[in-house]
Amino acid sequence: MSSLSISRIKTESRFVQWVLIGVALLYLFLLLFLPIILILVSALKKGFPMYVQALQDPETWVAIKLSLFVAVVAVPLNVIFGLFAAWAITKYSFRGKSLLLALIDLPLSVSPVISGMIFVLLFGANGFLGEFLAAHGIRVIFAVPGIILATVFVTFPYVAREVIPVMKAQGKDEEEAAMTLGANGFQIFTKVTLPNIKWGLFYGVILCNARALGEFGAVSVVSGHIRGVTTTLPLHVEILYNEYAFAAAFSVASLFIGLALFTLLLKHIVGFRLKREGLK
Numbered sequence: 001m002s003s004l005s006i007s008r009i010k011t012e013s014r015f016v017q018w019v020l021i022g023v024a025l026l027y028l029f030l031l032l033f034l035p036i037i038l039i040l041v042s043a044l045k046k047g048f049p050m051y052v053q054a055l056q057d058p059e060t061w062v063a064i065k066l067s068l069f070v071a072v073v074a075v076p077l078n079v080i081f082g083l084f085a086a087w088a089i090t091k092y093s094f095r096g097k098s099l100l101l102a103l104i105d106l107p108l109s110v111s112p113v114i115s116g117m118i119f120v121l122l123f124g125a126n127g128f129l130g131e132f133l134a135a136h137g138i139r140v141i142f143a144v145p146g147i148i149l150a151t152v153f154v155t156f157p158y159v160a161r162e163v164i165p166v167m168k169a170q171g172k173d174e175e176e177a178a179m180t181l182g183a184n185g186f187q188i189f190t191k192v193t194l195p196n197i198k199w200g201l202f203y204g205v206i207l208c209n210a211r212a213l214g215e216f217g218a219v220s221v222v223s224g225h226i227r228g229v230t231t232t233l234p235l236h237v238e239i240l241y242n243e244y245a246f247a248a249a250f251s252v253a254s255l256f257i258g259l260a261l262f263t264l265l266l267k268h269i270v271g272f273r274l275k276r277e278g279l280k
Contacts, residue, residue: 036257042250054251062228063236064255066144070232071212074151078208079201082159087193090167091175104161107154116150116221123149142224147232150218155211159204166200167193203270210263214256 044051054060085104089097107115121127123140133140140146174196178188194201216234223230231239233252240249 039250039253039257042246043254045250046247050247051251051254054248055255057248059228059231060233060236060252063231063233063252066147066231067213067233070144070148070151071209073148074155074212075205075209077152078156078159079205081156082163082204083201085160086163086167086197087189089164091172104157106157108157112150112154112215112217113221115153116218119146119149119153119218119222141222142226142230144230146222147219147230150222151212151215154215154218155208158208158211159201162200162204162207163197166197170196199270199273203267206263206266206270210259213259 174192
């Protein structure tokens with residue numbers, strides 16, 4: 001049988017192709033584009049001045065500042081952990097490597113609400129460390145430190161999961177060559193390893209930052225919903241919606257649409273660079 005005949009057998013008919021494309025587009029429209037359109041329409045339902053007023057509300061700005069602060073703290077911590085974990089997994093052989101990989105993926109398989117409950121059981125007033133923290137005047141739960149801890153926990157896999165495959169693809173040859181030339185560990189990492197993994201690292205940072213800003217479940221449990229104190233942007237949207245301030249809730253939610261589109265654009269650009277370099 002000729003190659004032309006084989007290609008004709010493997011190629012679906014035009015009708016089947018259009019049906020599959022149509023189903024995919026309909027699915028995306030119902031689950032992605034339609035909710036976005038409804039959020040924007042609801043946000044502007046009472047006019048643009050009301051939209052601007054909702055975004056200028058002092059409590060909204062407190063929520064924005066807290067969300068940004070948590071992300072600024074959580075993302076660098078996860079970058080450090082991700083680089084350390086990726087270096088250990090890809091450069092060394094040791095017992096328990098598969099266990100370490102499984103533990104890195106643990107937050108992705110545990111409900112965020114359960115993650116928040118874990119921190120309440122550890123650091124809450126009646127928790128395992130509650131009496132010790134209270135005796136020293138340290139407040140974790142229903143305070144900003146608890147929000148940071150919960151956010152770090154649910155986001156720490158993202159950087160490691162992106163950097164590990166890139167480091168594996170790069171191999172050890174360049175590092176070993178630099179070592180034979182007399183470079184120390186810090187020089188090898190900054191001059192050889194880091195330039196090779198920069199796009200994978202940036203890709204992981206984008207995903208980690210997006211999840212940190214949008215995290216709801218774990219933060220909802222540990223924050224206590226103290227208005228103007230421990231309410232991040234997602235929690236502020238929930239409070240406005242529960243108070244029937246629908247226009248304001250959707251106006252604030254529209255900020256996440258802008259963040260999502262910006263994140264998607266960066267993700268596409270970095271993903272293209274990774275594919276161009278043959279690392280993804």
